Amino acid sequence: MTVLIDPAQWPAHDTLWSHLVSDTSIEELHAFAGAAGIPRRSFDIDHYDVPRHEYDRLVAAGAEPVSANELTRRLIASGLRVRAKDRRGH
Incomplete structure (x- = not known):
């Protein structure tokens, strides 16, 4: 089992x-x-969006902290990545 989490850096x-x-x-x-x-x-299609206050708890629960680039690379390599254009059905 490998669940990955990237640093909280996406504002919303x-x-x-x-x-x-x-x-x-x-x-x-x-x-x-x-x-x-x-x-x-x-x-959201291929990932969960989680607020920064959940980061440490999720790492403690077993999520592997990786950079955003590493997370994307590993998601693509797994075949589970859904690209934006695929979401639109093109």
């Missing part, structure tokens, strides 16, 4: 956000997020 709604992904399966990601109490509404 008066806070910074991290991305939580799995490089194994979406099912694994949902299971980890559910066990950690992350609401399903935080899921």
Whole structure:
């Protein structure tokens, strides 16, 4: 099981956000997020958006901290990355 989290650096709604992904399966990601109490509404196609105040708790729960570049690279390599143009159905 490998769930990854990048640093909270994405601004929105008066806070910074991290991305939580799995490089194994979406099912694994949902299971980890559910066990950690992350609401399903935080899921966005291939990742969960999590506020910075959750970062340390998720790392303590087993998420592997990686850079944003490493997270993206590993998500792409896993075949689970959904690109923006794929979201539009093109």
